[in-house]
Amino acid sequence: MPQLKFYYAPGACSLAPHILLHEVGLPFDAIANEVTQNGANFIEGFHRINPKMRIPVIALDGEVITETIAVMTAIANLAPEKHLLGQTPLETLRVYEWMAWLSGTVHGQGFGELARPERFSDDPAAHDGIRAKGHKTIVDCYDMIEGKLTGVYAVGDSLTLVDPYLFVFFRWGNGLGLAMKEKYPNWAMLVSNLVKRSAVEAALKAENIDSTL
Ligand SMILES: N[C@@H](CCC(=O)N[C@@H](CS)C(=O)NCC(=O)O)C(=O)O
The missing domain is CATH 1.20.1050.10 (Glutathione S-transferase Yfyf (Class Pi); Chain A, domain 2)
Incomplete structure (x- = not known):
């Protein structure tokens, strides 16, 4: 089972992969940040995790994936039987x-x-x-x-x-x-x-x- 670390901010675009992680049903660590209309407050050292300074980010066994489309594809690949990338x-x-x-x-x-x-x-x-x-x-x-x-x-x-x-x-x-x-x-x-x-x-x-x- 891969070790999953998920970086998100409540209500941000990261909600989409967060939902997908629950669909897949594997255990994961969720690390909260804060992003609002007025700015962002990331955890200490986040620039080393994603120099683009954006969430969502997922680390799969230490391999860091950024960009919502790639993050969600990575999650979908964890459960191919659910066909989260489509049936055909x-x-x-x-x-x-x-x-x-x-x-x-x-x-x-x-x-x-x-x-x-x-x-x-x-x-x-x-x-x-x-x-x-x-x-x-x-x-x-x-x-x-x-x-x-x-x-x-x-x-x-x-x-x-x-x-x-x-x-x-x-x-x-x-x-x-x-x-x-x-x-x-x-x-x-x-x-x-x-x-x-x-x-x-x-x-x-x-x-x-x-x-x-
Ligand atoms: N292209 C990136 C954009 C991600 C993005 O902009 N995320 C917002 C939250 S919805 C963010 O991290 N904003 C930080 C900021 O505006 O400083 C993706 O699709 O993952």
Whole structure:
């Protein structure tokens, strides 16, 4: 059994791999950090673990993996019988299509611009405009997410990496004051099914947060 060390922050994007770890059901050590709208507070020496200064991070028998997509793939590989990367090669492609867009555009661009405008311009006078653009990108992407969802799961007929990641963005939409349930009924249905899973309950409890549904 591999030794697993998971670095997260309550309510951050790391909630998605945290849920996946509970789905897989192997024991792991969870190390909490803090990331808020205003900044981040990482454990002492975190820059040696991930010089990019971001969570999530997972260490598998000491091998450090960063980036949500790689972290979640590593977790999925621990339980191949659960098909968390999809049931077929085409579903796996769809999983990575979703994950790359959610990580790069929705998170990195939309939420990055909204919460960390200083990453996009050194000129403080530009920051309000960048925040506004980030908010618009998020809403445009959320409309697209709603249009892409048709069933209980984002890809195929079973849980994949994409569903817990979509849960993170649904919670963040609530945090932004968007009328998530009313505006995005397909997405709300996916999330209401997801929160019935014991793995979601366990991860929310461990992070001491609620589903905000
Ligand atoms: N590309 C990275 C981005 C991860 C990321 O930005 N994580 C946020 C938490 S949701 C973080 O660590 N933020 C620290 C900061 O903003 O200082 C990934 O997908 O894992």
